[in-house]
Amino acid sequence: MERNVIRSGSKLAPSSFSAAPHALSLKGIVKRYGDLAAVDGVSLDIPRGSFLTLLGPSGSGKTTILMSIAGFVRPTEGDILLDGARINDLPPEKRNFGMVFQGYALFPHMTVAENVWFPLRVRGQSFPESERAVMDVLQLVQLDHLKDRLPSELSGGQQQRVALARALVFKPDLLLLDEPLSALDKKLRADLQWELKDLHEKLGTTFIYVTHDQEEALSMSDEIVILRDGKIEQMGKPGDLYEKPATSFVADFLGKSNFIRARLIASTGPDQATYAVGEQEFNLRPAPATVGPGETVAIALRPEKIDISVTEPETTNRLKATIRQFNYHGTSFHLRVSAAPLGDLFVTVQAWRCGITPSINGELWISWEPEAGVVVRETVAIDDRPSPDGV
Amino acid sequence: MTEARLTFGRCMVLGLAWTILGFLVLPMVVIFPVSLTDQYYLSLPQESLSLEHYVKFFTNEIWLSATGQSFIIATCSTIAAVILGTLCAIGCWRISSRASEAVRAFMLLPIIVPTVVQALALYRFWIDLRIVDTYFGVILAHTLICIPYVVITVSASLANFDLRVEQAARNLGASVSQTIRMVVVPQIMPGILSGAIFAFTISFDEIVTVLFITSRHIYTLPKRIWNGIQDHLDPTIAAVATLLIVVTLLLLLAELWLRKRRDAARANR
Ligand SMILES: Nc1ncnc2c1ncn2[C@@H]1O[C@H](COP(=O)(O)OP(=O)(O)O)[C@@H](O)[C@H]1O
Ligand SMILES: [Mg+2]
DSSP: OOSOOSOTTOSSOGGGGOOSOOOEEEEEEEEEETTEEEEEEEEEEEOTTOEEEEEOOTTSSHHHHHHHHHTSSOOSEEEEEETTEEOTTSOGGGTOEEEEBTTBOOOTTSOHHHHHHHHHHTTTOOHHHHHHHHHHHHHHTTOGGGTTSOGGGSOHHHHHHHHHHHHHTTOOSEEEEESTTTTSOHHHHHHHHHHHHHHHHHHOOEEEEEESOHHHHHHHOSEEEEEETTEEEEEEOHHHHHHSOSBHHHHHHSSOOEEEEEEEEEEEETTEEEEEETTEEEEESSOOSSOOTTOEEEEEEOGGGOEEESSOOSSSSEEEEEEEEEEEOSSEEEEEEEETTTEEEEEEEEGGGOSSOOOTTOEEEEEOOGGGEEEEBOSSOSSSOOOOTTO | OHHHHHHHHHHHHHHHHHHHHHHHHHHHHHHHHHHTOSSSSSOOOSSSOOOHHHHHHHHOHHHHHHHHHHHHHHHHHHHHHHHHHHHHHHHHHHHOSHHHHHHHHHHTHHHHSOHHHHHHHHHHHHHHHTOTTSHHHHHHHHHHHHHHHHHHHHHHHHHTSOHHHHHHHHHTTOOHHHHIIIIIHHHTHHHHHHHHHHHHHHHHHOOHHHHHHOOSSOOOHHHHHHHHHHHOOOTHHHHHHHHHHHHHHHHHHHHHHHHHHHHHHHHHO
């Protein structure tokens, strides 16, 4: 029922709800509340038609940035440019940006159809004139059969779609979404992720999406901006951010990571380095550009990039380990192993090709490719970070 | 033992409560039989019950004109107080800063200041404005007196109104005035109506200020009753009072019903 909201065979042209895509730039946005800088010097270029996600923990300033774009928060410093024109002083109702609010903010005294009609009505369109557009967009989100219900008579997922339809019906220049799925249960959320992405492809409108859910960000975005304490920590394509986190915060927030504090010894080839923990040496490829031999570095190592085996593997990056704890997740095993001299490490292995049956205090070998480790800047102390959840 | 002590305490409290309630209600209840008296002075019925004083009220030019005047004044000041009070409450709610809280507290001042003091102040000021003993003067005074009640009831409605709904309307292209008209006002209607009922009741019953700022031209119903008592103890007063009590009760019941609906709407959210 909730699935396949966007009918692929639908006759209407979804492009009738999208204006030509627009590009947005933020230049040095700062927003202070007293002494607290909720947003602290954020500069961004959002290309036309892209799906950009602002990702960060609660309180990192995501909503404040989105509200500045929508015109409800006036930045203390900085400029907001739409296709190069400054829009700081434009009131919200003149900006023509659609927005799906956290909690949806539907009008409780209006029916679904009246809610969706509202943006056309305030633009002076009578109902007969705009009925077609209202019905088309309701069809697009598959709610045409519920058009006479009140919002209080709808499920969470349906309310979310009304909010989406209402934000799209007037062909907004941008669509802003503030944690639109966070109130829904997990399965429905996964379905709606597909649908939102599908909608983005069909409409071609620029989407700016806010979430604190890293999986959501990874699966949907063209580009992710990771925020911490009102500042941009790192931005880039989902794959690049996941594979090449620049900081310990990113490595830990986007997916899960083990961290190894090691001493860089030498570059053993043009493109290869060696690092040591105690007497144990490991290989790293490529050699880090920013740090030289002798320095202490933090290396992030993803749990799923660690292999396990019963017999000793033929590689430098290998250690004998003991299983301390394990969880079964259907698709995978999550292991917590203890491997001197690194201490506790988390390892994820696909359950159906796991060569061993895990048991507490079971012995095994762990190994990883030289490419698996990434040197990160330590923006969050790696020693007292909370352990990855799920284990 | 505990029970006995409890029972004694309970008896005391209950007795006191009923006595106070009796003091509050009995004078009102006694008005009703008095209004049915067959005598021509203020008294309880002697031989039989009679509706002649009600007939007198509805046929006497003086009483009807006083009722009409009160009605006009109460209606106009209610409309003015509802518009101004609602706008004030919405404004304070939207700005929602320390300054707007101060404004809201300031608006409640007329409730706190003793009525006589306020009436005297209005009288002095109204002389300078040359609006003593005019409809406009009384309506203006009653508007000022009623605004706080509207501000209170509307603010109560706004307290559980999601600010994001208002922002959503602006985001969807509605100007500030469109947002207030199409989104905010429909949702705080119960609060506005409660305020209107309060304002109407207060203006219709108000006498102290009226005695100060009117002389020969304006004769509201309460003022006519007051004069009636002073001239001769005409039982028509009791008939009028009974009618007033019934109308006020009906209005207050309507207000209660509205408040119930408002609370139900809140519970739904
Ligand atoms: N109106 C406000 N007044 C004071 N502080 C605020 C206000 N709005 C947000 N903040 C603060 O700014 C920071 C960022 O908030 P927000 O943008 O809502 O974060 P996020 O959406 O990422 O959870 C938080 O510390 C929050 O407490
Ligand atoms: Mg937020």
